[in-house]
Each structure stands twice: as C-alpha cells, then as structure tokens.
Amino acid sequence: MAEPKKPKKPRGKAQLIPGKCIACGARCQSACPVNCVEMTDAGEPVILSDKCIGCLKCIKVCPAEALEIQFTPEELAILEELAKQQGGVAAEEEPDEEAQALAAMLSAYRGVWVFIEQTEGEAARVSWELLGKGRELADAIGVPLSAVVLGEQVEHLCHEAFSHGADQAYLMDAPVLKHYRTESYLRGVRHLIDQHQPEIILMGATGLGRDLAGAVATVVKTGLTADCTGLAVDDKRNLMQTRPAFGGNIMATIMCDKYRPQMATVRPNVMPMPEKQAGRSGAIIRSDCPIREEEILVKVLEIISDKKKDHVDIAGAEFIVSGGRGMMGSDNFGILKELADELGGVVGASRSAVDAGWMPQDRQVGQTGKTVRPKIYIACGISGAIQHLVGMQDSDIIIAINRDKNAPIFEVATYGIVGDLFQVVPAITAGIRALKAQRSKKVA
Template identity: 70%
Template sequence: MTEAVKKPKKPRGKAAVLEGRCIACGARCQSACPVDAIQMNEAGEPVIDASKCIGCVKCVKVCPAQAIEMAFTPEEKRILDELAAAAAGAPPEEELDPEEAALREKLAAYRGVWVFIEQTEGEAAKVSWELLGKGKELAAARNCPLSAVVMGDQVEHLCRQAMGYGAETVYLMDAPVLRHYRTEAYQKSLCALVEKYKPEVILMGATGLGRDLAGVVATVLATGLTADCTGLSIDKGNLMQTRPAFGGNIMATIVCDKFRPQMSTVRPHVMPMPEFDASLKGEIVREPVPVAEDEVQVKVLDILMDKGGSKVDIAGAEFIISGGRGMMAKENFGLLEELAEVLGGVVGASRSAVDAGWMPQDRQVGQTGKTVRPKVYIACGISGAIQHLVGMQDSDVVIAINRDPEAPIFEVASYGIVGDLFQVIPSLTAKLKALKGARSGA
C-alpha cells in the first residue's frame, strides 16, 4: 500500500512596502487591512507590522500605485518554486473538473489587449493615447499583443498615430456610415470585431461616447464592465480593475474571472500620457463594416457644439487653484481668480463648492467631476475627502491651504500651509505680483 504524499501548502507571505512608490493616496491600504497590521507615518506612507500580517493580499490589491508587494522567506520561495514546477507538469485536462476544464478552454480562446480609439471629426480623444500607454504595460504583463481599434470615415491617419503610441496592430473600419457616432452602428461593428478576433481585454475612455458604447457592447457580449477605473493591473491572468466605490469612500478591485473580454473605462488624465515615437511601426488590418446606412435607425441631421459653461477646460490646465467649503461664499472666489491670473492658471472647485452654487459644474474636480494632472494644484479650504483626492492626487505638486492641521488634504500635499486662507492667499498673490514685476523690470 502506497502512502499518499502530502502536497505542501502554498505560502502566503507577508506584505512589504516598496520604497519610493507610495503616493500617499489617503490610507487605502490601512482601511483594507482586516487585522490592523498597517499604520501610516507622518508622510502618509504605510508601515507594516509583519507579526500581524496574515498575507491576505488585500492591501496589495487596493494600492493604486503598486507600492506594496508580498515578500517571502527563502524557505517559502523554495516551496513556491516546487509548486510552480509541479504545475508545469500539470495533471491532464481530463483529470480536471469538467466545468473547470470547459472554463479554461473558453478563456484560452481570448488573447490580446485592445484600446478603442475615440475620435470626433478625425481628431482622436487624448484619453485613447493615455490608454495605449497603460495597455502596453498590461500586454507586457500578459505577454500578448497590444492592438488599437479605429472607426470612422477617412480616419486612416489615426492608425499611424496609434502605432506611434505603441499599438502593434490596428483594426480599421473606415466607411461613411461610421462618420458620426451612433450607438447601433458602432456597437455592431465593434462586436463583429470582438467575435472574430477575441481579445481578452478592451479599454475605452470614460467619456460620453465611451460610456455609451462600452455599456451596450458589454451587454451584447454578455461580459463584465468596470466603469471609471483609476487603476489597472494583471494578476494570475485576470485584469484587476480598481475604482472608487460606496460614494468614493473605499477603493474596490473588481475581477471578471469567468467571462471575456474583460472591459474597463478610464476617465481622461487618470493614466499618464505615453511618449510618441514616430519610428514605431505596426500592421493595419482593414475590416469591412457589417452595417449599412439604411439599417441604422438614428440619423444625424446637424451637430451643435456646446458653447455653454465657463468655456474653461480645467482638465488641460497646468496651474489650478481650487476652492472648497472653506471659501465661505461665492464672492470670495475672486481671491482665487486673482491668484490664477498671476499664475496663468484656472480656478477649480470641490463638489461642496459646486453644490453650493459658488462655481459651475464644469469646474468641479473629483470623482463626480474632472480628473486633472496639472503641474501645480493649490487646494484652498478643501478638507480632502477621498472623492476629491481621486481627481487630483496625480498632480506634480500639490499645495494645501487649510486652517485645520488634521485635514486629510495634507496627507497628499507636497507643501502645506496651516492658516487662514483669507490672509494667506492675498499675501501669496501680492508676493507673486512683486516677483513678477521685478522680473519684468530686470
């Protein structure tokens, strides 16, 4: 009688902080830890008590900057290597559970990362290029190709641009029926491409067009869709999709592990813009459009450009001075306007200021407003709720002015000023004017 060999248990490891990666996002890892093994230091970075850590990986999954990893002892690494070697000589497919075998076979048919290139009148939305940069990272992690999808009328020039941003293959559908975006025409065209080539990941911008198209395509393909993602990564072959949940109070990581393709939308300016390289080459695959004009119920009669609002796009500004509830009244935003004029920037606002009617909605920064990545972001009288932080935490320099030294905004600030903003801002404006005048005179 042969004695069964007991399979070693897979080590869980301990969470460890990677030096220099933390972005002080507001203690998301600490909130996710179920055993209180993480405390935050004065810089807003995690300090992990290894004796308490149970290796649940929750802090790793919730971190938007991949600043935490699982660390293993030499013995644990040896066991992991043995398990990996055993997996390489995996049991035959027939020994697997029939349902598990069928699922693996279904998922194996999908391969590749796709980015949908959104365009209007032949001009691409910048979020599409941002997503190609992130898509390149995901494709490298999956060891699969990165592709772009271009749809429209006379838009082949966008294929060359997509290659310059990293696309190895560009699927092109070019026909008059796709000149203007209409849900039915674009949905049928994109679904036809997906069913033919079977990508495992599809990324789209969380714009009005992207949200509309992604929702209907995911419904038709009977797969999952995660909207407004702030972080994307690969773990065990699955796309880890991180987004704010419960009103932005927590960060949730969502996995679509049994359906393909895995679909995500990402708001503009959340991902960094990649460098354009004109020397990069790729393949253009021209595909026929599977829908005729007379099959589309909706007709575009005219296009009216929106001229309303404040006519200021804060998402593209390099200097943003934002005000919150601490501004006290609408007329006090004049202080910020004066400072913005000196800096050559624009004025933004938190949700509380917009809800109070002090600033128009198109100036709102945050989860329900716009995501910004300016060179300098000055937060005036803003407490720093997570809903606001997700919209501005990737700014190059954050300067916070608040009378409350315990305000959460200081956890992500590069520089903090604890004081009365009605004294600080005029003084700052006067000093900058003086310096500007002296420089002009020189």
C-alpha cells in the same frame, strides 16, 4: 460481519492568507451562508472559526486566492487515512469538466485592445493615455497591443496609434461610421470582437466611451468596471481593475475571472501620456463594415459644438486654484481667480462648493467631476475627502491651504500651509506680482 464505518471527511475552517487580500468589495462575506465573515475597515475579511462550516464558497469567489482551508492535526490524519483507502487518489483530483470548459474558453481570448475615440477625425487625448497603460498590460502578459479605429477617413489615426505604442490597428472605415451612433459603433465593435476575441478592452470614461462600453459589455455578456484609477494583471491573466467604491470610502480591486473580454473605462488624465515615438510603424488590419445606413434608425442631422469662447477646460489646465467649503461663499472665489490669473491658470472647485452653488459643475474636481493632472494644484479650504483626492492626487505639485492642521488634504500635499486662506491667498498673489514686477525691471 459488518465493515467498519468510514470516518466522515473533515471540512476544515477557512482562514485568510496574510498579504494576499486585495479588498475586492467583500465578495467572501456576501457568499458566506452562515455569516461567519466580518470585514475590517481596510476591507479584509475576519473569519469567525467557531461558525465556519468549511463550505468553500468564500474561497471559490475570492479573485485573489487569499483564503484557504485549514485543518487540525486530527483532521489531517483522517484525510490521510481516507486517501489510503481510495488508493491515494483524492476525490478533489478528479477532472472537473466545468473548470476545463472555463479554462478552454478563457484561453481562446488573447490580446489587449484600446478603443480610439474620435470626433470628426480628431482623437480624444484619453485614447493615447490608454495606449500607454495598454502597453504595460500587453507586455506583462506577452500579447500584442491593438488600437481599434472606427470612422470615415480615419486611417491616419492608426499611424498615430503606432507612435503611441500600438503594435497593430483594427480599422473599420465606412461612411455609416462618420458620426458616432450607439447602434452602428456597437455593431462594429461587436463584429471585431467576434472575429478576433481580445481578452482586454479599454475605453475612455467620456460621454461617448461610457455609452459604447456599457452597450458592448451588455451584448457580449461580460463584465465592465467603470472609472478605473488603476489597472494591472495577475498571474492568471485576470485584469485587476481598481476604482473607488462605497461612495469613495475605499479603493476596491475588481476582477472578471470567468468572462471575456475584460472591459474597463478610465477617465481622462488618470493615466500618464506615453512618450510619442515618431516613425514607429505597425500592421493595419482592415475589416469590412457589416452595417448599412438604412439599418440604423438614428440619423445625425446637425453637429452643434459645445466649444464656447468662455468655456474653461480644467482637465487640460497646467495651473489650478481650487476652492472648497472653506471659501464660505461664491463671492470669495474672486481671490482665487486673481491668483489663477497671475499663474495663467484656472479656478476649480470641490463637490461641496459646487453643490452649494458657488461654482458651476464643469469646474468640479473629483470622482464625480473632472480628473486633473496639472503642474501645480492649489487647494484652498478643501478638507481632502477621498472623492476629491481621486481627481487631483496625481498633480505634479500640490499646495494645500487649510486652517485645520489635521485635514486629510495634507497627506497628499507637496507643501502645506496651516492658516487663514483669506490672508494666505492674497499674500501669495501679491508675492507673485512683486516677482513679476522685478523681472520686468530687469528685462527693461
């Protein structure tokens, strides 16, 4: 007598768990083999259940576990019957050797590192900013925060790193590291990673940091997210790296959940500077330098400084008056300079103004320019595209001047003025001059 045919195991349908999607950049949509995933304007998936085949591919690639399989009551009954026939043990509960190997590899990496960028013994400000964010991440997952210092006669930077929040510092001090060269620093950082296996490495998104981070990530075969504007960790110790995506139209959260270390670069002035704690100490872990000068093909013949007397660093300015397409031409930026001079600040520009040739590229504020965090940011004739907002939205006070009352810039502005900037800006300048004159009379 033939045995009764076992019912086919149901596969169910994928569905979104409300509130868990992080808009990672449509991973689920790209993984779906039957095109049953559509994306909303907010970057969240919509599952077309009539097309879903329950293949689990979207669920496996989701870094936030925001998708699950839903079964009908009839399908649940079949699953229960199959479980009874198998003695109560479902096939999914069998050990997954691949998953176990991945878990073992991930657990071997521990610690948060911040690379201390330095030039001739002077640290870049972004390094201290990253130590502040690194402190938050390290405390969240219960690991030490380490500074990574490479160079010649740079031990003083280790002590400065302790005052900015580091628990310990890995120091590689050698003449071959006096000047930055990709090959020497790459081999030095790679040596430290192989020895100590950190789970997170943060670097500044400067010219040096971008060059080194990309080289290190390539060699150690891990992921790298550039120009992050936000960093956090989830309950599985994955680094949640937020940055603008699709031309700056959305903010995507990227995760590197199957590789270590997790690497990210962050622009200067994006993260707040941590409060300096004088007298704070930590352990210095010295490492021998595995690099010999004769092994490095690139030689530094001369250092030519780009610090000019007329050079303006808008990233460090406390007062910025920026102009956009509404300025109508380069000559009109003169009224912004008058206001900036009265405030003791500098003139900035949006990308559209720079592309039009009205201002030099080093004055550009935004995703493809400089990230700024001044005390006062005055946006004149700037509509407020997200590429620009990313670079200035953390200013203490934002004053927006625009004729369009619906301009996006007003959504982030502390104070908004709807009007003709060619009348408003001179009026503000005149008002400041009058106040200064009154103050001078009182002092006299």
